[in-house]
Amino acid sequence: MNSLSSSQTKSLQISPIKVATTLALIWSFIVFYGTLCQFTHLYFNVYLPGTELTYLDSEMNIPAIFSGFMLLLSSIIIGFIWYLEKNLKNGKYWLILSGGFFFMFLEEIFEIHEKITAPIQQLIGHDHLGFFKYSWIIPYAIITLIVGLYFLKFLFSLPKKTTKRFLIAGIWYVMAALGIEGITGISADYFGNTDNFLYLASMTVEEASEMYAISFFIFALLTYIQQVHPGTSVSFGSSQVQ
Secondary structure, eight states: OOOOOGGGOEEEOOOHHHHHHHHHHHHHHHHHHHHHHHHHHHHHOOOOTTTTTTOTTOSSSHHHHHHHHHHHHHHHHHHHHHHHHTTSTTHHHHHHHHHHHHHHHHHHHHOHHHHHHHHHHHHHTOSOOGGGSSTTHHHHHHHHHHHHHHTHHHHTTSOHHHHHHHHHHHHHHHIIIIIIHHHHHHHHHHHSSSOSHHHHHHHHHHHHHHHHHHHHHHHHHHHHHHHHSTTOOEEETTTEEO
């Protein structure tokens, strides 16, 4: 392939803090408006424009699509790191991690976990399980533990700051996705429905926290690239990664 002149080639330089902050701000607006819509409906029986489109606990709407986008972006960035390190000892870990986030993207869009709740409840024998009402958290907690143990050696082989940031993002995300989800289960079980303050509040905190954790994780990934692979840039025109 013929090389292009420097005037024909444009390089993309990315600021980790700007990317993460922009994602977090967009998500904050979505969470704020979605929450406003739900509480307005709950207490005043008023439907604001876009109430269904911004409901945080739904699929194939604005929050679900944006959440999926952030998970897919994480998968792509990790895949890029794998490309840079595929011949190094941690190459396989980056590849598996990228695949894991791609699965999380599919999970977020199609809510696969919601489809396994009923079978698990039937297996247990009833659905009044309090913290484990949304019983998909049982197998997912086990999977999370196994995956966490598998990546432990990889995690502590990274630069100390990266390890710390990954741990913060991971614990933050898991506590929201599994821990606060349990609280929503308690409220839904106790009140017999999801139209109550405790459910809406805990669900909002859960959904918001998950994507703030992912925003921080994306910051950690991009910062890692800057620190470990300084000078790396994506060039358009020459179709090369520098």
